[in-house]
Amino acid sequence: MMVMASHRGLLRRPGVSDPNAPPRFAELRANDPVRATVQRVILGEAVQRDEITALVRALADARTGKWRSALAAAWALGRAPIEPNQRSAVVEGLAVLL
Secondary structure, three states: OHHHHHHHHHHHOOOOOOOOOOOOHHHOOOOOHHHHHHHHHHOOOOOOHHHHHHHHHHHHHHHHOOHHHHHHHHHHHOOOOOOHHHHHHHHHHHHHHO
16 A cells, blocks of 8 residues: 555656656646546556547547657556457557557
8 A cells, every 4th residue: 555655646746757657657747638547557546448448549649749648548558457349449549659
């Protein structure tokens, strides 16, 4: 429990990156919804189906200049449990980045 509390503290302070966080994570805006989902993945919390869908949508934002969010979303999708019926959408979204 103590580790989770320290993770929470590090992740909430702007400019401080957790060693378990994706690259450039500290540069995401505090109100970025991808940031909140990534924090949940780092902490090992359950990620909801709609959050997975939002992460997949964030992957497409890489083309519109929001590459930091897309990078964090790709990182989170590689670590979050994905339901079987969402896997093809996740794979397609990740393939676009390649």
